[in-house]
Amino acid sequence: MVRIKFCGLTDKYSAMAAVEAGADSIGCVFAASKRKVTPEQAKEIIESLPPYVSTVGVFVDETLDRINEIAEYCQLDLLQLHGSETPEYCRQIKRPVVKTIKVRKASDLDQAAAYKQVVRGFLLDAYVEGASGGTGHTFPWEHVAKAQGMSPIILAGGLRADNVKEAIFKTRPYAVDVSSGIETDGFKDPRKMIEFVQRVRNVSFFAQS
């Protein structure tokens, strides 16, 4: 089964819609973004969730003290590092880490080896000049074939209900992560969330049509 993370939740109502749609995990962005939340907002969202939904904090080149402080305050389960954080930096994070790698070409995946011992998994996202993430852009999924051995892989970048099935067949990820693709006019859209989950849950690796 492919796990699903919905990212960029900014209030407890859209977080509950994500859970009801069937998301396994929800993400709050603490970096510069139109989806940025304060630690207080994230704590309110997280405390409103039922059990067995994991919570992820998304950070971009945050200071170590601040990231550990926010993670503790919000009781985040996992930290997703979306900037140029080094393996040494990841080692000093007090909670499990998923490191993002932005993929333009196959060799971008070579950097993963240095993180292998210090992270729980790798999130592969599109590289977009001047942007940290949440761009709605895909990357060439065929490069993921080179990522074997760096599991678990979380596939992200421009996923939507209408492309997630193809993306899963081409990359065989552990999980998929989406932000823009479940939004309408900049707001999380419960109908798009449900459709996305249905498409992922309908994937069978035995039948590719």
Ligand SMILES: O=C(O)c1ccccc1N[C@@H]1O[C@H](COP(=O)(O)O)[C@@H](O)[C@H]1O
């Ligand atoms: O969602 C954001 O605004 C964001 C900001 C800064 C870093 C990461 C962000 N989100 C992550 O970006 C990817 C892809 O998002 P999209 O589906 O292409 O919109 C995803 O992993 C989000 O967690």
